[in-house]
Amino acid sequence: MNFAQEKQGASRFTGFGIVVLIHVVAIYALASGLARDIVKKVTGPIDVKVIEEQVKPPPPPEKVVPPPPDLKAPPPPFVPPPEFQVTAPAPPAPAIQSTQVAPPAVTEIRPAPAPAPAAPAPAPRPAKITAGMVCTKMGKPEVPSVNWSGEALYKAVATVKAGRVTSVEITPLRGGVDRKAQRAMQQAITQTLQDTYECPGDHVFEQEFQFKIE
Secondary structure (H helix, E strand, C coil): CCHHHHHHHHHHHHHHHHHHHHHHHHHHHHHCHHHHHHHHHHCCCCCCCCCCCCCCCCCCCCCCCCCCCCCCCCCCCCCCCCCCCCCCCCCCCCCCCCCCCCCCCCCCCCCCCCCCCCCCCCCCCCCCCEHHHHCCECCCCCCCCCCCCEEEEEEEEEEEECCEEEEEEEEECCCCCCHHHHHHHHHHHHHHHHHHCECCCCEEEEEEEEEEEC
């Protein structure tokens, strides 16, 4: 234990207690007669005066400026309009109208028009007839000797009367054929149809012919 520190703490508490005791004594002395004597010596006779309150004069009244006069002229006095009395003329006598009863209208009844006849149906297009369907004997055309090589295709439409070919119409189906060679091949087809084809009856048939010349 440190005895030096304990001594210092005890001395501090002692001094603090003395200061508190002095203050307590001073307060008690003031509370008793000492304080009263001091107050009597300090305070003297009190002089009381009444101060009158100064009343401010009222402000002057505001001047009211009259409005400027109206420069517009006053409206004219009201004059009532004169009264007019209008006498209505007497109503005319009612005119006598002769009433005629019109005869009732006769409604003519007409029969309804007959419907237009329907247009006749188009005749059925005949099916394609080939030579094999009507002919009993058919020959082959001979290949003509021409200065041309290649393939040629033709369609022949032949008309038959009494079993024999009477006319032939030939149409080329492939181009690029020499004119001289084409004429020779068409002549060979016509001669073959007229000389070798036998088709009993009257007919129109089609037949294709193909030539290959090397």
